[in-house]
Every structure is written in structure tokens, then in C-alpha cells.
Amino acid sequence: MNREDFPMLEKEYIYFNNASTAYKSKKVIDSIVDYYNNYSVNINRGIDSLGYSVTEKYEGTRKKVANLLNVKKSEIVFTRGTTDSINLATSYLESILEEGDEVLVSNEEHHAIFVTMQQLCIRKKIIFRVVDFEDLVNNINEKTKVVATSHITNVLGKRSEIEKISNMKEKFNFLFLLDGAQGIVHENLDLEKLSIDFYAFSGHKLYGPMGVGVLYSKHFDKMSPITFGGEMVDIVDTYETTFKKAPYKFEAGTMMVPEVIALGEAIDYILSIGYEKINSHIFELRKYLIEEMKKIEGLNIYNEEQIKSNLITFNFKGLHSHDIATFLDKNKIIVRAGHHCAAPLMKKLNEPSTIRISLGLYNTLDECQKLVNVLKNKEGYLDVIF
Numbered sequence: 157m158n159r160e161d162f163p164m165l166e167k168e169y170i171y172f173n174n175a176s177t178a179y180k181s182k183k184v185i186d187s188i189v190d191y192y193n194n195y196s197v198n199i200n201r202g203i204d205s206l207g208y209s210v211t212e213k214y215e216g217t218r219k220k221v222a223n224l225l226n227v228k229k230s231e232i233v234f235t236r237g238t239t240d241s242i243n244l245a246t247s248y249l250e251s252i253l254e255e256g257d258e259v260l261v262s263n264e265e266h267h268a269i270f271v272t273m274q275q276l277c278i279r280k281k282i283i284f285r286v287v288d289f290e291d292l293v294n295n296i297n298e299k300t301k302v303v304a305t306s307h308i309t310n311v312l313g314k315r316s317e318i319e320k321i322s323n324m325k326e327k328f329n330f331l332f333l334l335d336g337a338q339g340i341v342h343e344n345l346d347l348e349k350l351s352i353d354f355y356a357f358s359g360h361k362l363y364g365p366m367g368v369g370v371l372y373s374k375h376f377d378k379m380s381p382i383t384f385g386g387e388m389v390d391i392v393d394t395y396e397t398t399f400k401k402a403p404y405k406f407e408a409g410t411m412m413v414p415e416v417i418a419l420g421e422a423i424d425y426i427l428s429i430g431y432e433k434i435n436s437h438i439f440e441l442r443k444y445l446i447e448e449m450k451k452i453e454g455l456n457i458y459n460e461e462q463i464k465s466n467l468i469t470f471n472f473k474g475l476h477s478h479d480i481a482t483f484l485d486k487n488k489i490i491v492r493a494g495h496h497c498a499a500p501l502m503k504k505l506n507e508p509s510t511i512r513i514s515l516g517l518y519n520t521l522d523e524c525q526k527l528v529n530v531l532k533n534k535e536g537y538l539d540v541i542f
């Protein structure tokens with residue numbers, strides 16, 4: 157599928173670490189180069205025509221993100237990434253939560269959610285309730301003030317019961333914070349229909365640039381900025397300052413202009429192929445890999461169910477995940493080994509680390525076959541270890 161669009165694929169590596177960061181298409185890269193070569197000025201500042209045209213491009217991406225999620229432009233703030241977005245959302249939670257309130261998370265979250273909520277709870281003396289991912293919905297009750305979870309989890313690729321949680325908000329009146337870092341790669345949620353208070357994602361996992369992310373919310377008008385400086389202000393007086401309306405009051409100082417513009421290119425690229433086509437390709441490859449990997453002796457897959465995911469997480473009996481990853485690397489195959497920023501899940505699996513294969517839209521059956529063949533080569537691992 158469109159491999160010539162991705163310059164990194166010309167290298168000798170087979171890349172199965174797309175959940176960490178995906179390769180960038182030529183269009184995304186060209187867009188950044190084009191910015192520096194042809195209209196390298198700041199947004200919002202100048203009264204010049206070049207400045208206006210850059211601002212227009214920057215705001216054009218905001219419109220594309222808003223369209224993608226079916227929300228208003230004013231409900232989209234650009235950040236550095238998912239982590240940054242979750243921290244901005246947390247500033248609002250911090251301002252309204254009171255001692256004794258409960259924040260509910262699952263034990264399969266990325267640290268971006270887990271640690272941020274944990275630290276919020278410590279600071280505010282709030283109850284931090286960690287439950288099994290499968291039990292999240294059953295644990296929502298009158299005491300729950302925040303449910304913070306992943307659209308799709310980053311190790312086992314499980315989709316949260318988003319629709320159910322959204323429907324429960326009316327009855328239980330909690331805030332719903334959803335981490336879309338892995339989910340946005342598979343689907344664009346309709347945030348006008350769903351009741352989600354905060355939705356965060358990063359550009360770089362969506363085949364877009366590093367250093368840019370998105371936070372969606374309908375609460376921005378009630379929220380105070382947490383970063384102060386240029387461009388986010390309205391009137392500055394000696395002892396008082398008023399701020400611009402959202403989203404601008406949250407975008408202080410010089411923003412990552414070329415990256416925001418290139419994020420727009422990445423969204424265009426995904427939509428030009430279509431989520432359905434990308435998903436069916438990836439799910440087919442995953443199915444093949446699961447079937448073949450199941451046959452390999454000593455290989456234990458933690459998510460072998462036929463879920464709609466690009467992730468396969470596994471270990472080899474008696475071998476450390478880092479040794480397997482090193483061996484794969486010697487064969488020019490890149491995977492991820494470690495705790496995947498999901499230490500609570502590792503505790504649940506009773507493993508210090510795992511190996512994760514994450515498929516991207518450009519991976520091929522041929523690459524998957526090569527991976528299977530290398531994994532079958534038991535003697536090879538021993539060469540690496542000893």
C-alpha cells in the first residue's frame with residue numbers, strides 16, 4: 157500500500173514499531189521543507205501578507221482536525237503531543253476536584269494517563285481507583301468524578317467501551333478523559349455525538365510530524381491558561397491581564413508552526429486512503445502473524461484474540477524481551493521491547509517487559525513472513541545471548 161510515499165521505507169529496515177512513532181509520508185516531510193524554504197515566518201504576528209498566509213495554513217489544520225472529529229475549531233487546541241494535552245486537561249480537573257472525589261483509571265493505561273492521574277490524586281488528596289481494564293465500566297458510580305482511559309490501549313490494543321462510558325455520564329455526572337494516541341490511527345470518533353470531555357492525540361503516531369498534538373474539549377471557556385506569554389493575551393495592564401478566547405489562550409508563545417501545518421497533510425493523507433482500507437489491510441496482516449506466531453514453540457502471545465488492532469504483544473519462554481529485540485535488530489527488523497510506558501500492565505502480566513509488534517499501513521505480507529521466519533530461528537537467539 158503506497159510504500160513509495162514513505163522515504164524511510166527505502167532503508168534496509170523492516171519497521172514494526174509504528175505504535176511508538178509512525179514513518180512520515182513524503183507529503184508531510186515536503187510540507188515542513190516547503191515552510192522553511194518558502195514562507196518561513198511566524199503566525200498571527202505580522203501585518204504582512206506572508207504572515208497572513210501562514211496563519212491561514214495553520215488555522216487550516218485546526219479546521220481539518222475539527223472536521224476529523226466533527227467538532228468546532230474553537231474546541232481544538234494544539235499542544236506538543238498527547239502527554240502535553242493530558243496535562244492541560246488535568247489542569248481543569250485540578251481546579252474542580254475536591255478532597256474525597258474519585259478518579260477512575262484502568263491498569264492497562266499508558267503512563268501519560270496513569271502517572272498524570274496518580275499525581276493529580278496525590279496533590280489533591282483525591283481517591284485514585286485503579287481497576288482491571290475489563291471492569292472499568294462496572295466500577296463507575298456516584299463517587300466517580302473522572303474516568304480517564306485509552307481509546308485503544310498501547311500494549312494489548314484493547315478498545316475501551318467508549319460508547320457505554322459516554323452514555324453513563326448523564327446518570328453519574330463524571331468527566332470523561334480519553335487518550336486517543338493509539339485510537340486515532342484506527343478511527344476518528346464523532347465527538348459531537350459522544351459525550352467525551354477531553355480527547356487527546358499526537359501527530360507523530362498518525363504518520364504526521366513529531367512535536368505536535370491535539371486536545372479537544374468543550375470546557376475551554378471555563379479553563380484558565382497554564383502557560384503565559386505572548387499571543388495568548390488580550391489586554392495587558394500593569395496589574396491585570398485579560399486573555400484571548402479559546403483556543404488561542406492556550407497557545408502561548410511561538411507555536412510549532414510547520415509541524416501543525418504538516419499535521420494537516422498527514423490527516424489529508426489518511427483520509428485520502430480511508431480508515432477502512434488502512435484497517436482492513438492491517439487487520440489482515442495481524443491475523444496472518446497471529447496464526448503463524450501461535451505455531452512457534454515457546455512463544456506466548458498476550459493478545460491473540462482477533463481484535464481490531466495493529467498490536468501483537470508477546471514473550472518467549474525463558475528469554476528476555478531485549479534479547480529477542482536485539483536479535484530481530486540484527487536481522488534489520490525493528491520492534492519495541494520493554495514495559496511500553498505501561499508498568500501497571502506489566503505487573504498484571506507478571507512480566508518485567510514484553511515485545512510489541514505494531515503494524516503500519518505500509519507493512520506488507522512479505523515483511524510479516526520475514527519476521528515469522530526470523531522468530532522461528534531459535535538458534536539465532538542463542539547466538540545473541542551467549
Ligand code: PLP
Nearest residue numbers: 237238239266268310337338358
Ligand atoms: N498514550 C498512549 C496510549 C500512547 O501510546 C502514547 C505513546 O506511546 C502516549 C499516550 C504518549 O504520546 P506522546 O509521547 O506523543 O505524548
